[in-house]
Amino acid sequence: MTEELKTTEPDVTAIEPASADAEVNAPEPLTPVYKLTIADNVVEKIAARAAARIDGIVAMKGNLFSTIQEGFGANTLTKGVSADLLDDNTARVELDVILEYGKSAVDVFDQVKDVVVGDLQSMTGLLVSELDVNVVDVMSREEYGHKKGEDKKAKDVAPAMPEATEADEPSAEPQKTSATVVSTGL
Numbered sequence: 001m002t003e004e005l006k007t008t009e010p011d012v013t014a015i016e017p018a019s020a021d022a023e024v025n026a027p028e029p030l031t032p033v034y035k036l037t038i039a040d041n042v043v044e045k046i047a048a049r050a051a052a053r054i055d056g057i058v059a060m061k062g063n064l065f066s067t068i069q070e071g072f073g074a075n076t077l078t079k080g081v082s083a084d085l086l087d088d089n090t091a092r093v094e095l096d097v098i099l100e101y102g103k104s105a106v107d108v109f110d111q112v113k114d115v116v117v118g119d120l121q122s123m124t125g126l127l128v129s130e131l132d133v134n135v136v137d138v139m140s141r142e143e144y145g146h147k148k149g150e151d152k153k154a155k156d157v158a159p160a161m162p163e164a165t166e167a168d169e170p171s172a173e174p175q176k177t178s179a180t181v182v183s184t185g186l
Contacts, residue, residue, distance in 0.1 A: 038124050043083035047093050050119040051081070054111045056103035058144045061096040061136045091120065092130040098137040098144065109133050 051057055060080025080096040117128045
């Protein structure tokens with residue numbers, strides 16, 4: 001009995017050569033995604049702090065909302081600043097400033113462009129595509145200090161509340177309350 005060794009040659013037609021499609025369909029290694037997001041209020045804070053360093057700006061002029069916030073003791077760092085992120089790379093900034101009496105508005109504006117735009121660019125990488133500086137008031141530093149002193153005194157003085165007496169009885173009707181907000185313009 002002899003055993004025959006049976007050899008078979010591989011079927012060449014069954015083996016397909018690697019194609020370009022096979023390489024395209026191969027799973028690609030995962031690429032990490034990195035994203036930096038900067039909020040509008042961060043842009044506003046940077047712009048406000050930069051503007052505060054400029055000689056010739058006495059203060060930033062807030063709106064009614066910031067005045068109300070200050071009335072409740074809040075420190076509004078972004079008072080007088082509005083910023084909008086237009087896309088991932090550009091921002092629009094608007095500043096409402098009180099110009100120091102005797103200073104050139106044009107010179108102050110040039111400083112604002114350099115300092116505010118420079119700080120925003122270096123700290124966030126954002127390009128400022130539009131910068132509006134609105135001079136909404138002009139006064140000397142002494143006038144501003146005096147006005148702020150008067151405002152502080154007015155806030156420190158609270159009206160005396162009448163004391164309740166035993167004769168005061170709760171009424172069946174709900175009591176109406178009201179609040180008056182006095183805006184000082186700053």
